Amino acid sequence: MFDTIALASPPLQQSAEFAATLALCGQQAAQLDDGTLVLTRRIGWLPIALLSRARLDPQTLPGLLARAGLRRSLILMNPDAPCPGLARMGAVPLITPAHVAELDLTGDLMAGLHQKWRNRLRHARSQGLHVTQGPLSQDTAHWLLTAEAAQQRARGYRNWPTALTLAYARANPGAAQLLTARQGGTPIAGLLMLRHGTAASYHIGHSTPAGRASSAQTLLMWHAMTWLAERGVTRLDLGPVETEQTPGLTRFKLGTGARARPLGGTWAWWPPIGKTLRPLARLDRARMFQSWTDAPAPDY
Template sequence: MQSWRWGELKTAFGWAVERVHVIHGGAEAFAQVLFRRRGPVSVAYVPRGPAIRGDAGIIFPFLIAALDHRCRERRAVVLILEPDGPLGLGGTYRDAGFVRGPARFQPGRTVIVPLLDDDPLLAGMHQKHRYNIRLATKRGVTVERAEPTDDALATFSELMRDTAGRNGFGIHERAYYDQFMRESGDDAVLVFARAGGEVAAGAMAARFGDRGVYMYGGSSTQHRADGAAFLLQFEAMRWARERGATSYDLWGIPEDDPEIARGVANAVTRSEGDDWRGLYTFKTRFGGEVVRYPLPMERRYHPVIYAVARRFGKVGGA
């Protein structure tokens, strides 16, 4: 989300982008900042960033000074950092001029799978996942890497709508998926799993540096017992490996394990469609490492205006 093309994608959907690069004392830092206008003011957001090389304690104050300048120019009421790992500041958020944000905008945890050769990759999975991948092949499920034509993107968008309606979550508009594929070029793939001549599931995956990422995916209500979703992810991992990635991010699991969340009202078992427990099980059984991201950091320039904006849902991520 700190990649150039992610910024270009967001500019097509109402965000303004500023890219800040500072070097000092043998260290350097980069932050891609997304600005969203909220009336006469704006919100500044750095998703999965900043990126720091060298001594964070040396470079961070210079980075923040540069970010403060950009935020003042764009009348930002708050700057939100949502790092992809510990920044190594050697102190608290407050020492660095930040407070802990009240809510995440990106998933708090994910699963990172090392992209080994096929045999060790399969061996690292839960036996039930290996079984489902082989079951899909046995039942004639096929996976194809599709060109992002209008028809293919329309099919994918319909899968997303079906899945969202079944499970009660929000999705992007069709144009967003189209733009994502255009911006990504050869560093993204659209894959479909077919069973019985019908599209059973679809996914978009991308490569960012040495990491493949499962970005978006959906499935139909038919053929769910054929293991199509398992074979689909396996093929997406193989594509990412071919593109030079050494790991694959399954992009988000629940904040707490199902055993911890059990008993919290509707936190695990939902009345509609798949539940959070199913999502957790599906992703964690591919054999990866569960990674927890740091909490968001907020630098509030205008606390009163910020409080009003958050109360009315005007503070959000990308």
């Protein structure tokens, strides 16, 4: 059931909504014959093509790239699932796979919650919080966006630029849903979800100290899960999970009943050299396979 649902709803980076956002920003994504979106740019003399969260078939990929006029581009690939066949076509692995948490929204959501997550939800409901929800406004100084930007700088990670997030909301009216928890009229937690097709992605979440003390983010996530399910969304992508770097966030995501699954890592291939680098790819095969099989688990 879950795998069928996942196949029916492409990842955010391969969605029609993302393509519309790029077009609004003046960056038209190329598209292979099978519908895969490709971002292109040039570094000096070398054209680059990025296939992000793509569902790839190594047997047909060379032909698809050639017909799209990309036979001279350096191809960077982040497959949406393990794709060892890329090594056989001569692609070289650069980065071992990350894992993402994905939640099936078609079942009994309450039954899928981990007991401690359910306890935090019960706690949040007793705090007198007021939850509001609606489309993201075009306010560049919105408190959630500025808090996210500050958190990125403090923790040294990168998310979408604010301009791209706002463009997504403009290009896809109603698809960027903002949930806010208030205590005494003051925002203490915010959650931004992006809908795409029959799927949705967790995009930004932030809690103040008061929000953390009242488990406000748990309440917002529950509201988002149930709201999406009621509107026919079947899969929620909660983003990367990493037990060593962000154990608390990983527990929060997996506590919803989501399961962790591996992506395909990052690969590079330059069509003009074909299969020349196949021996180099084999050197990293064992390390890539280990990353595919070591899925994070919640540590409650």
